[in-house]
Amino acid sequence: MAHSMSNNNSRRRFLLGSAGLAATPLIAGMAGCSSDEQASAADRSASPAAGGAGGGTATAAVTLSSRRRLGELEVSSLGLGCQTMPGALYGPVSSRADMITIIRTAVDQGVTLFDTAEVYGPLESERIVGEALEAVRDQVVIATKFGFEVNPDTGERGGINSRPEHIKQSVDGMLQRLRTDHIDLLYQHRVDPSVPIEDVAGAVKELITAGKVRHWGLSEPGLQTIRRAHAVQPLTAIQNQYNLLARDPEKQVLPLCEELGIGFVPWAPLSYGFTTGAINPYTRFTQGDFRTGVPQFSRENMTSNMAVVQLLQDWGVRKGVTPAQLSLAWLQAQKPWIVPIPSATRTLHLLENIGAEEVTFAGDELQEFTTALNAITIAGERLPAQVLAGTGVEAPMP
Numbered sequence: 001m002a003h004s005m006s007n008n009n010s011r012r013r014f015l016l017g018s019a020g021l022a023a024t025p026l027i028a029g030m031a032g033c034s035s036d037e038q039a040s041a042a043d044r045s046a047s048p049a050a051g052g053a054g055g056g057t058a059t060a061a062v063t064l065s066s067r068r069r070l071g072e073l074e075v076s077s078l079g080l081g082c083q084t085m086p087g088a089l090y091g092p093v094s095s096r097a098d099m100i101t102i103i104r105t106a107v108d109q110g111v112t113l114f115d116t117a118e119v120y121g122p123l124e125s126e127r128i129v130g131e132a133l134e135a136v137r138d139q140v141v142i143a144t145k146f147g148f149e150v151n152p153d154t155g156e157r158g159g160i161n162s163r164p165e166h167i168k169q170s171v172d173g174m175l176q177r178l179r180t181d182h183i184d185l186l187y188q189h190r191v192d193p194s195v196p197i198e199d200v201a202g203a204v205k206e207l208i209t210a211g212k213v214r215h216w217g218l219s220e221p222g223l224q225t226i227r228r229a230h231a232v233q234p235l236t237a238i239q240n241q242y243n244l245l246a247r248d249p250e251k252q253v254l255p256l257c258e259e260l261g262i263g264f265v266p267w268a269p270l271s272y273g274f275t276t277g278a279i280n281p282y283t284r285f286t287q288g289d290f291r292t293g294v295p296q297f298s299r300e301n302m303t304s305n306m307a308v309v310q311l312l313q314d315w316g317v318r319k320g321v322t323p324a325q326l327s328l329a330w331l332q333a334q335k336p337w338i339v340p341i342p343s344a345t346r347t348l349h350l351l352e353n354i355g356a357e358e359v360t361f362a363g364d365e366l367q368e369f370t371t372a373l374n375a376i377t378i379a380g381e382r383l384p385a386q387v388l389a390g391t392g393v394e395a396p397m398p
């Protein structure tokens with residue numbers, strides 16, 4: 001977001017290099033392949049010798065130099081989500097070693113914010129992040145999340161739990177898996193409807209005093225819960241789903257963040273990959289892929305929502321950028337304290353997403369694009385009903 005998009009040499013190199021292939025008819029014409037197959041083909045096209053997730057041509061990529069503030073915490077303007085790296089959520093990944101390589105490539109390319117959680121894997125995402133970042137620990141910001149029962153030995157996942165003693169136990173496990181003595185940004189993953197947020201904030205405050213945690217945040221909380229939490233221990237970030245198909249935060253959460261000086265981290269900023277243009281109603285997801293249960297991903301709803309992809313593709317051609325880059329840049333353009341955390345298990349995707357750094361909106365382009373987006377009715381909810389029910393929850397009073 002730092003420089004003008006048009007006639008930018010590094011952008012041209014980027015688009016002519018590996019990642020630009022994702023926007024070419026070669027890949028767009030692969031409708032009917034699984035998303036996995038499409039991305040694999042893109043990797044192979046980019047670097048025939050390298051193959052797999054470690055492939056791609058890093059030398060052609062943009063380096064992420066711009067920084068943003070989440071509260072008092074400085075981070076790169078784009079982070080890397082690491083939820084998918086254990087290979088469960090969206091199907092298998094190439095290899096664990098490749099995931100470590102991708103995280104280290106992100107560091108080399110200027111990314112400083114890495115997002116994980118105890119339940120990702122479960123536990124395994126934190127282990128991957130810890131191993132990948134151990135050697136550069138002081139140069140990066142690690143964000144993770146508590147809030148569920150997870151057996152620290154087996155990884156077996158239970159229900160929601162934000163009782164203070166459980167939070168403290170979870171954090172001790174996190175520090176081991178992350179190979180560090182402190183967590184830079186610790187989120188409550190979901191509000192626990194049986195624990196007052198004042199008790200949660202109090203536990204986190206003690207962890208901060210003990211030096212085990214530096215900053216904290218909430219994910220998908222109710223509005224009053226944000227205010228009450230912030231009054232006990234100032235919040236650094238709210239992490240909610242926010243993307244071109246899910247714009248709920250614009251109504252109340254973003255204004256509240258602005259009022260209180262809290263940063264905002266959009267999760268699933270690429271609509272689970274949909275706004276990259278790599279997914280269409282004929283995409284075959286692997287068995288167990290989380291997206292098969294998301295209402296926006298029913299074939300009927302995807303067919304309708306392709307209007308958003310079409311808009312991104314039209315503007316992508318106009319501005320010489322990819323739909324993924326435009327999706328991320330649009331989010332970043334909403335507020336200077338918004339830091340999206342797209343996940344990527346392919347180097348090619350990571351590098352393409354970092355290229356959002358160079359997208360700017362001239363004149364009234366942002367308004368023009370947003371007006372066109374506003375005219376599209378989004379079909380389907382952003383999450384399965386039972387998961388959606390756990391969002392926007394207000395914690396009980398003490």
Ligand SMILES: NC(=O)c1ccc[n+]([C@@H]2O[C@H](COP(=O)([O-])OP(=O)(O)OC[C@H]3O[C@@H](n4cnc5c(N)ncnc54)[C@H](OP(=O)(O)O)[C@@H]3O)[C@@H](O)[C@H]2O)c1
Pocket residue numbers: 022039080081082083084090115116189219220239240266267268269270271272273274276278324341342343344345346348349350352353
């Ligand atoms: N707080 C919460 O409750 C919560 C919930 C969910 C997620 N999160 C966080 O948010 C992060 C991101 O969310 P997400 O992974 O669900 O959704 P996302 O970032 O919107 O989408 C990720 C998907 O898009 C694909 N992709 C990424 N860049 C691409 C590109 N340039 N071209 C084509 N495809 C591309 C990825 O493919 P490849 O893997 O093949 O690269 C992956 O399938 C997670 O890793 C996690 O850290 C938080």
